[in-house]
Amino acid sequence: MITRSEVERFLYMEARLMDGHAYDEWFGLWTDDARYWIPCNTDDHDTRTHVSLVHEDHEGLIDRIARLKSGAAWSQDPTSRLCRVVSNIEFADCEGPECEVHSVFNLTAVRRGRTDIIAGRNLHRLRRVGDSLAMVSKTVWLVDNNEVMNNLTFLI
């Protein structure tokens, strides 16, 4: 059984960890069979024949986090200041051990005098693991995924 209030608490916590660049804590939310996908140019494509913005499994996530923590990721030196709103959560309590949740986010990213607004839709697949929830997959459909983009090296 996964309840709506549990899901809401999870998504807000994830947003707070991402905003705070809490890389290890965010990584800790993922299951070993993780899939993190941000499509590029269009909202749906074959990841084998079309490039993604991010398409990572657990190993890829380990590399992403290690890089961000390396002290040599210049695109996050200084880090972006982030604040995002997660809303429009579409979810009804579910009986099974896994559930899918649709939501939207609106993220303000400020770095070196520049403010970017980044928005998109999320699809989380969450799994009951003991007392808590974990992320099995996360797909992010950015509204600007076919635009010329600026720095997206923080957690989205």
Next chain:
Amino acid sequence: MSQHPTYQELVLEDRVHGSIYTDSRIFEEEIDRIFHRGWVYVGHESEISGRGDYCTRFVGRQPVILVRGEDDEIRVLMNRCRHRGAVVCPYERGTAKLFTCAYHAWTYRNTGSLLAVPHDERYDSSFDKADYGLTMAPRQATYRGFVFASLAPEGQPFDAYLGRGPRRELDLFTDLAPDGKVLATAGVHKYAYPGNWKLQVENNVDAYHFNFVHKSFWQIMNKRGGVRMDSLGTAASAGRIRNLGNGHVGWDYRPLQEKAGQRAISNHPKTPPWQQEYFDLLIDVHGAAKTAELITASPAHVFVFPNLALIGSQIRVMQPKAVNHTEVFVYPTLLGGAPEEFNSRRIKAHEAFYGPAGGGATDDLEIFARLDTGLHADVDPWVLMARGLGKEELDLDGFLSGQITDELGSRTILHHWRDVMSGIAQ
């Protein structure tokens, strides 16, 4: 505009004046002389494989349509209605029989000819639709699927512009596809940075920065792959950088990986099956000797003046927008005829480094932004490109060659740039 220094004064043998990256008057001249007169890369044939397929691009500031007409001819058409000047195609890509201007519905065939003008009886009787087709780019040329255009009706012939050095790199890039067809159909990473276009241009062939800017990346790759990814960018590296003429620059990997080709054709036990399968397909097409030669030289790594680079699996296009604003379009390519797993790994390897969320190119962009800020401190305005100067050698192919971390790339590009800007070269 008083006492505008000459380009000879701004670009010396071993250094350049920082204003070539920050002065908006120079930028305007670059757009005019380099992008609106010289040869510029527009797109790849594989992006418009069917009749009526098109994509829209910019040559300098000028919008164009790269389109394959009903007659199967590829054309670079100016994206501007001959009536009032609106773009006739507002989309990035697609397939169309006709381009209709939304303003007064002047309608053109995908070959560019003007098909219909609504209520044309009110024009003078001498008005002839045959005179008002979409304007063709004055010159266009294609080599191995790479389409270039020049907006000047006259000038350096295409063959003289591209030269044998870049041609060989375009050959290598294309011949690595078992069926001889590179496919730029795998999407595009698009990003921008607040800095001059030449910063990315020079960086394309700068091996010196790799170990420092991309430390966060290669440290991880070294751990994962058990390879010393940072060995390329040291003074001990056997890799070479070459002046290919006309501002074009290539890397030569052959001295670095002499055994790679032999290994590819000898069923080495450490070669994973998906890769051996690919090598075997190449051997079927080219034979073992040529395959070994191709693999030893691969991947392609070349900058083609002024706006194209082939780097590994990608086609990279630099698009200047303002003196301090540049867009970069990076198209990872698939190799036609290669195994599915080979191509999907090619995409995945690209993703890890490139794109606005990638672990490599984003750090380059950060450096370009720091350059743009730093270059405005012009008490001492000079930027050095002296590394390896005087140590170049003529290589066996007849090109001036330096050790791969030498700044021969910047010198080649900027000395040619100086000559084009001052009217000595085209």
